[in-house]
Amino acid sequence: MFHIILLLTLFGPCVVVKGFMNTELALIFFRGKHLKHNVVLTCSEKKGQVEILKNLTKEKDMVISVKLIKNLDIHGSIVFDYNKAGVVLDVDCVGAEELLIRSRRYRVFDTKTFWLMLHSSNNYGHLFRYVNLNVDSDIKVAYPANDSEISNKKYTIDDVYNQAYEKDGEFKSKEAGFYDTQYGYQVLEKENKYFVRRNLTGVKFRSAVVVPDPIDGSLDDYLRNDRDLELNPLNRFHARLMQYCRDYLNYR
Known part of the structure; x- marks a missing residue:
């Protein structure tokens, strides 16, 4: 018995990273999404890689290769010339972080790159401390629903992201669905992800404002008031626009 994590896309390849692997889950994804080209990234030795291949190549129309995480050539392994690509990563593997x-x-x-990562518990936030999970990223983390569910192969699926890693954004995670042997992979994404992630609390943006003439009062009052709008209009317009966005999206 292996434990797998994987990620599926409508079009393009899927990358699986082995260590905590369930091949049944992998095949359900591959079949359901009709993936033809798949790459397995593993921390198993050659014997384990062969077993993974045997379990994942039951579908005759699938092409699967196996590579190690250690010293992985990222550009040659998970950067694809496709519109969409899938990456499945076992973050329990040494070297995954x-x-x-x-x-x-x-x-x-x-x-265009879709990730599914498998972890042995819900304590995985530290793995993403230095990773730029942009607001437009599509990353799911799967972990056992509880300790008793490890043998039953029931997983909780979380959606994770960071709205602005380089702008003091904070790592976010939210339960998105589940996987089990009875119902399969159940993740419903009815809402637009940008709408769901619209709250940018904590994010900081910095900009410069040019004031050509001396002003009375604070800079904030000067940019907000409606007096003499013909003076310095571009800076005042953009400042007002950013203030409206800040009030709506909660960034600083």
Whole structure:
């Protein structure tokens, strides 16, 4: 028995990272999404890799390769020339956190790369401390619903992101669904993710304002008031626009 984590996309390849692996879950994803090209990234030795391949190549129309996480060539392994790509990562594997950090430079946490990560518990936030999970990223984390569910193969699925990693954004996670052997992978995403993630509390944006003439009172009052709108109109317009956005989205 292996434990797997995986990620599915409507079009494009899927990457599986092994360590805590369930091959039944993998095949359900592959079949359901009709994925033809798949890459398995594993921390298993060769014997374990062969077993993974045997379990994942039951579908004759699937092409699957296996690679190790250690010293992985990220650009050659999970950066694809496809419109959409899937990455499945077992974050229990040694080196998985380092892989996530190295992946930052390749812009693989975006709208066209879909991730599913498997962890042995719901205590996984520390793995993403230095990872730029942008507001447009699509990343799910699966973990056993509770200790007694490990053998029953029931997982909770969380949606995770950080609205603005480089602007003091905070890591966010929210339960999105579940997986079990009876109902399969159940994640309903009825709402637009940008609407769901619209609250930018804690995020900081910095900008410069040019004031050509001396002013009375504070800069904030000067930018907000409606007197002499013909003076310095562009700076005042953009400042007013940012204030409206700040009031609505809660950033600082």
